[in-house]
Amino acid sequence: MTEFNKRLQELESLAPDLFGGDFLLTWENSLDNLKAVMLVAEMLQMLHKKKIPWRIFDYGLAISIFRDNSTRTRFSFASAVNGLGLALSELDEVKSQIAHGETVRETANMISFLTEVIGIRDDMYPGEGHTYMQEVADAVSEGHANGVLAQRPTLVNLQCDLDHPTQSMSDLLKLKDYFGGWDALKGKKIAMSWAYSPSYGKPLSVPQGVINLMTRFGMDVVLAHPEGYDLLPDTLDTAKTFANQSGGSFTHVHSMAEAFKDADIVYPKSWAPMAVMQKRTELLKQGDKQGLKDLEQHCLAENKRHMDWECTEDMMKITKAGNALYEHCLPADISGISCEHGEVAKTVFERYRLHTYQEAGYKPFVIAAMIFMSKVRQPVTKLSSFTR
């Protein structure tokens, strides 16, 4: 357990302030908070590999609210809360009375009498997801303060319109493992690049999350996308600031090749232009089906103009030693497998496939670590106790 103890010691040297809090956005959190979550995630994974239980609850519920389809995040959350000792209850908004006009405030309390954690995925509408999470957070705070709830449930962002912290931290943990520690990440070039996909409407939270996390670890982050596929402007500003603080860099280009040039890591992924997502939200709210259909057609046509934004073998050749690590949040749109033309060539994906599985494999432990750090007052002591 040398590796475990090394992390325990590093955790002891940090000053996180996660106890009793929610985890909504990485950029609201100190570097110590981020490191603490990731170190705990690694330690919980180590315990799991040795089948040493890491339960911290005697009983209680964990509630997931998914406003978008999901396999991997659903099962990651299910796994995380199971390991910690909670039972999962999914709030299905069709089954429940939420559809019947209940306010968020009321529902949040009604489901939380024995609830320790609420995980929310709400990534479809710019300006909505994070706001919704804050409303739920405020509601359970009020309930707890007024004796309605015996405990305040911890909120975990399982993907919102702004950030996807459990994903970006899993991405980073893979890099940490691959390159050999936090320090090894400094000066590494990562290309967070838009890539072509025949689908449309993919959220912005992954690229926004990646540029705002990797810049905090001294990496040289390059964001690349075709003209018009902008992210939310605020998220670019924070990424710049983080890069300055960490001694890394943040560059914004409109060429995949430029981003891939000498990159140590590439992250080619499709997303919808912010303006399209905003328009789509409006149309959805208005129930304008024809408008939505027209928008989709327009977007797919626009996307098609950028079919050359594909992570091909040729594109990989221009990366550092032709050998950059390929990352993806999965599922990837693989040319010749899931679609005719997509984000990545079949041979490239296949070469890195198991790496992407390992990348995804951190997510249950990142989620568990967020909950652990919010619920355990003495994390070092608690973690030590597991191995005794």
Add this chain to the structure above:
Amino acid sequence: MTEFNKRLQELESLAPDLFGGDFLLTWENSLDNLKAVMLVAEMLQMLHKKKIPWRIFDYGLAISIFRDNSTRTRFSFASAVNGLGLALSELDEVKSQIAHGETVRETANMISFLTEVIGIRDDMYPGEGHTYMQEVADAVSEGHANGVLAQRPTLVNLQCDLDHPTQSMSDLLKLKDYFGGWDALKGKKIAMSWAYSPSYGKPLSVPQGVINLMTRFGMDVVLAHPEGYDLLPDTLDTAKTFANQSGGSFTHVHSMAEAFKDADIVYPKSWAPMAVMQKRTELLKQGDKQGLKDLEQHCLAENKRHMDWECTEDMMKITKAGNALYEHCLPADISGISCEHGEVAKTVFERYRLHTYQEAGYKPFVIAAMIFMSKVRQPVTKLSSFTR
């Protein structure tokens, strides 16, 4: 733990006969049974507030069968069985083969080989819900008697066409806490009043449950509704008898103001007239969509004639010291929030909102207490053991 021990002593003084039984209707149960369930509910809530585990099962399933949408009851049941140590399995009648002609008798046994509890909500059709619960109860009794089931699952009524015992006992526990004990409830006037709502088809079980529970605790219960919004006649008869036995009273009026006059508690809530619910059941069975549409239109129009049945600030002023406690099973139809005109004025609801949350907060523990009393032969001994 003085408060805990006080309840333990009171429990010891009672002679409940709940062991091995189901909990379907409050009016089938002795006063000692009702008090025992409520005392245990309070004690389990106290343990929960101190995070002292109150598990009684090593393993086993709890099954919920919901024939109507529900958020709060679903999560209350999920919470209760989790605290007791069971895993929840929801019997979704769309997913299952019940739709394919299985008999209730067979299904009840097929799902119960490791099942300790079955919670059922079936409140839509007068004459159906309670009957269905009895069929399930008979089926698992037969299975248990014949060696099919190693244990007989306990049935818990999570709302039927007749009664909503987990709700009414939560309502009563809130009153007990608010006024300070069983004795303080004697002579308190509670107005169980119909109120206007733009929706239709709400079940009768809440008012029927309330008038049949509160009358047993010496309260002065006034039932109020417009002409034609009758409850099932039997439930009025039992309420009268209970009032006579307990030294309380039961009055039936057709004016909200008369009911609210000097009331200590008001419970303004919409329901559909019994005759409408019966008609609706027929039409549903016949699959008469046009008939259902017509009935709905007719009812909504009829409801509109009674829009003055709203719990307004003016109406509250005529209650005892203008200060009656407002109760509701939630979600309430709040004027200006969930609808233009509804059951209660926005300012009235907001003033009592946290009280209604606390009221709801008893429900998981009432459910747990019903199960506890059915499964634990020596409840006092068991409860004492938790705090050691």
Add this chain to the structure above:
Amino acid sequence: MTEFNKRLQELESLAPDLFGGDFLLTWENSLDNLKAVMLVAEMLQMLHKKKIPWRIFDYGLAISIFRDNSTRTRFSFASAVNGLGLALSELDEVKSQIAHGETVRETANMISFLTEVIGIRDDMYPGEGHTYMQEVADAVSEGHANGVLAQRPTLVNLQCDLDHPTQSMSDLLKLKDYFGGWDALKGKKIAMSWAYSPSYGKPLSVPQGVINLMTRFGMDVVLAHPEGYDLLPDTLDTAKTFANQSGGSFTHVHSMAEAFKDADIVYPKSWAPMAVMQKRTELLKQGDKQGLKDLEQHCLAENKRHMDWECTEDMMKITKAGNALYEHCLPADISGISCEHGEVAKTVFERYRLHTYQEAGYKPFVIAAMIFMSKVRQPVTKLSSFTR
């Protein structure tokens, strides 16, 4: 615990090789494997009857994938994994992103980071179900070998196109109990007979499973069906071989009466002709709704020609002493109850109803035993430890 210890001793005398493996088809397994699973199932059921916990996991997920509706198998799986200490997560393919083009290989890994067991029911399409299970098995093997998964989930076949091992072993355990041991089964005649049903499209796995399991225990197995209602030819070949090996027999006839003559056990059950199932699979894949409708009409008409294939009182009279044991996987199509004319007469079914419930009651424990034998290196030691 004499009965328990007797089984423990028998288990000790066997040489099963189930550790670390999947359970997909009975005919891939040695007789010792089959006996071991069934003995463990009996022992777990005994523990359950005495409410002695038989948990083997501290935490972890069990995932079920159901591609067909199911009540009893769903709850059997839920029960089995609960008793063993796992939390159930159902992979609902509508909710998940599988519908969005993910490969089986990827999904299998993405859901398995903390997963100990995957139970699959995929019985609709000949040539598909078993193949799908093998793909999932290969995927998690690859993931485990490459450090993606800390443990390799055990696959359990909850019904495929070829076999329904948890059903057939439950059927056999009922026979073992009814007749009094493995040896008592030798030479017993079982009629696995097609029976008329007004439905269509029922899978072949039950009859295929039964003829391939009962022949291994020295029974005289007679398969009966009208001309054209063939099973997969391979499954008949293996049944013949097994009968030769065990000293039993396998006969194939086209008369229910011939099969029932002097039978000790009858298993009258509807299934669709193999050729129809294959045709149906094609049409489903092509989305040919009219073709499917036509096929259904054709089949129902064809079925009607064989309405005399019913397990009537008269038919029962020709069985051994008019007193054969009736078996069924449930739900049965009961004449006069679930349909006008069906597989079995009402009075016959009612006489054996509780027997069929007991038959079904083995299933949770058969599933649990499959998992137990795959996960526990020293099953005898572990089982002994439960009773201490």
